[in-house]
Amino acid sequence: MIRLLVLSICMLASGGWLRAENGSRLWLRQDTTANATVKCLLHSPVLDVAQAELKQTWKSGPVSLQLFSDAEHTALGREGYTIRTSGNETVLGASSEAGLLYAAYHLLRLQAMNADTRSLHISEKPAYDVRILNHWDNLDGTIERGYAGHSLWKWEELPATVSPRYEAYARANASIGINATVLNNVNASPEILSTAYLQKVKALADIFRPYNIKVYLSVNFASPMVLGKLPTADPLCKEVAEWWKTKVHEIYSLIPDFGGFLVKANSEGQPGPCDYHRTHAEGANMMAEALKPYGGIVMWRAFVYSPSDSDRAKQAYLEFQPLDGKFLDNVIVQVKNGPIDFQPREPYSPLFGAMQHTPLMVEFQVTQEYLGHSNHLAYLAPMWKEFFTYVPSSSIQAVAGVSNIGDNTNWCGHDFAQANWYAFGRLAWNPDLTSETIAQEWLSQTFGTDPKFIQPVEDMMMRSREAVVDYMMPLGLHHIFAWGHHYGPEPWCTIPGARPDWLPSYYHQADKEGIGFNRSHTGSNATAQYPEPLAQQLDSIDTCPEEFLLWFHHAPWNHQMKSGATLWDELCRHYERGVKEAGSFCQTWNDAKPYIDAERWNAVAERLQIQANDAVWWKDACLLYFQKFSRMPFPKDVSRPVFKLKKLMKVKLPISNYECPTPEMLPQP
């Protein structure tokens, strides 16, 4: 016992004793021995959670939770709330229980951040009704593009055995305003709709409900064939529609507040309505009709691209824009933030703004499939904010994030990947929050409030996504990742018989003249899918923002950049900057050592070292390979390659699409 205590407590650091921590408590690390006075006349599962949280953690005067039906609170909707100081009492007010739950978490967040809570006048309302995590969890426990262990959902144990982490998961989500979750992979197994699995799903829904979280499922369009043994899944076939209605009825009899379906159809080999020459709208509407009587919705994904067409970036628009206005009102079309696929930097998808008569939602990827998995520190709030600078937040109806959560002790693999889960929730609640504010909130709750720690580490977080862009794919380059697992660089990749649009050369188009994908009017004309005046701006190589240059243009190697340098020199300097930035993160973290516990400090330090090495790997691989085309020397201010291209071209990581490589697998400088 004593040994355990000694082990689990302490290391001496400047400013005091810091308890060893494994990251499992996320940003919810306040003491729970407060015993506050909490007044609430009502009882319900949601209110009991709100009360318990405050009672255990709130350290100031009495708090009272009150339901109001006045104009102010009605206007804040079902989930909005007020927090007001009245005498020595703090009054949390809302028109519904959910609002009071969020008010409680808000108040506790202020306390955790050492904010002055003596005179509060707060009024909050979420920007979106659906703030949803999309888990890409398979029923066998693996997670597609998951880098934090296995699935949290222990399907084989459910419903009989219920892990305490299910409630901890719900609590973490509620604390940042996430109110919905899709439990399973968009590449969905029909099995999820079997009665046996629905019983398991019900067990989870029951745990999540007191935290105001609704459960949704990804469904396979061919489920009526696989589970119902029907000869077809044609959405216009009466038996098929009946099958869905019966299935939906069964779901709602188990889970009365079930949210609805997420559907990936006719994409990357998944079945869908187009198999029967029906449109996406016909497929989505058939399901929407089944869900409608219960208030359920269909989130229908627009992530489609067929092998035949020329420019993959244009395809979602070409397929979905003509369907504008043809979807029932309980269908939301879910569109990835960019037109290709969660790259470190993409322009926004032109579907946003082009479907005025169809509710749309954005799909962000929280898991870092294309940003160094859980080995690299990449704070993604700035990337999502960038999306909102082009797409007004009021023009979409909901926000989805592909989850980065697994069964690792610290939930996300990298301690700093927790910040992306946190930021997703906070931005889905309020897209106007700044990335800096969210980073400060997360850091002070997760590590501590000392400004000497927060300021440099926040600065590192703020620079991290741009650093990743710089050392992986600057100036609009995209999708030059290794085949399959998408971890390292493989701009040279050729796989006999592979779809061209699954190969890097399709995207970078490097040749003797230059590099980049010509999407201007002289090329694929993808620029024309954007509204004016943006379309024109993107279309001209002279006015296209340089961060998107090689996305939209095949630019000559000696193209003159705004800095006066040639494209080649500028490209080299971006890679160089990325490498320097990644190296400087190690230094920042060294300086941060006195302020945090050794366990998390070590875990992060190890990963930052991997990131710094990987940055060099990326730089050398890309520049040495592209140099074969440019035939230009490296500028003097750019460091010489450490690796040999030949060696890098042989690197094959023994990982699948649900693993993160270990340091031993990676090339070392």
Ligand code: BDP
């Ligand atoms: C890609 C992933 C793939 C997903 C697909 C999707 O590589 O594993 O199934 O997106 O979003 O980014 O459906």
